[in-house]
Amino acid sequence: xxxxxxxxxxxxxxxxxxxxxxxxxxxxxxxxxxxxxxxxxxxxxxxxxxxxxxxxxxxxxxxxxxxxxxxxxxxxxxxxxxxxxxxxxxxxxxxxxxxxxxxxxxxxxxxx
Numbered sequence: 001x002x003x004x005x006x007x008x009x010x011x012x013x014x015x016x017x018x019x020x021x022x023x024x025x026x027x028x029x030x031x032x033x034x035x036x037x038x039x040x041x042x043x044x045x046x047x048x049x050x051x052x053x054x055x056x057x058x059x060x061x062x063x064x065x066x067x068x069x070x071x072x073x074x075x076x077x078x079x080x081x082x083x084x085x086x087x088x089x090x091x092x093x094x095x096x097x098x099x100x101x102x103x104x105x106x107x108x109x110x111x112x
Contacts, residue, residue, distance in 0.1 A: 001096040001109060002070045006061045007035070008081040008089040013059050019080035020063070023072050027112070029062040038086055058089065064096055064112050 008016060013030065020028065034055035043052050065073055074091055081089055101111035 001099060001112065002065055002067055003094045003096045004061075004063045004065065004070065004073055004077070005092040005094070006063075006077050006081070006089060007033070007091075008059050008061065008077070009083065009087065010057055010059050012081045012083070013061075015080040016061065016077055019076040020073065023069075023076050025063060025065070025069075025073060027063070031060045031062075033058050033060045037090070056087070064099060066109050066112070 006016070010032075017028075035058055036054060036056055043050055061077075063073060070093060074093065077091055098107065099109075099111040100107050104111075
């Protein structure tokens with residue numbers, strides 16, 4: 001099993017969720033996060049005062065999948081989240097040693 005973590009732009013969340021649903025992904029976790037990479041921050045003007053926004057709002061999606069679904073999932077996220085501009089995000093794929101469903105005690109792929 002693998003864990004896919006995707007950091008995307010907030011306005012792309014619905015597009016990515018629909019793309020994942022279309023390929024049969026049944027569960028995911030979404031968090032609102034802040035961060036920066038090459039996009040850095042930007043300066044804004046508020047009530048006449050200028051200030052720097054260092055951390056930009058992003059969405060972090062976490063998905064646990066069987067190994068054979070990973071490539072399809074990654075391709076769907078890339079296609080749905082792509083804008084061609086800096087700050088489109090990143091995808092991280094990590095191994096998952098064990099998954100246990102608390103309610104039923106199921107383990108492994110059955111628990112996903």
